[in-house]
Amino acid sequence: MAEKKMNPVTRRWEIDGVPVTYRVTWKHVETGKDHVHVKEFDDVDQGYDYYQMMQRDGYCYQVTWDHVPW
Structure with missing residues (x-):
């Protein structure tokens, strides 16, 4: 790659x-x-900001950040 x-x-x-x-x-x-939520972004800054926001949300857990197709 x-x-x-x-x-x-x-x-x-x-x-x-x-x-x-x-x-x-x-x-x-x-x-x-058993239900995994997914949101995809074209912009790295918007995606990472959203990732950080979800990490701080008290109702969310197992938050991950990935690069696709990486």
Whole structure:
């Protein structure tokens, strides 16, 4: 797999020409341990801010942050 590079035209990070998506997953106490919530972002800053917000939420647990397709 190649390095992550900024595409100057789309202004998005890409790996081998594929845009990188930032994924936040979490579980919520009201929906139970078997239901995983997923939200994906094109922008690294928005995704990471959301990840941090979910970590601080008292009703959310097992919050993860991933780079896709990385």
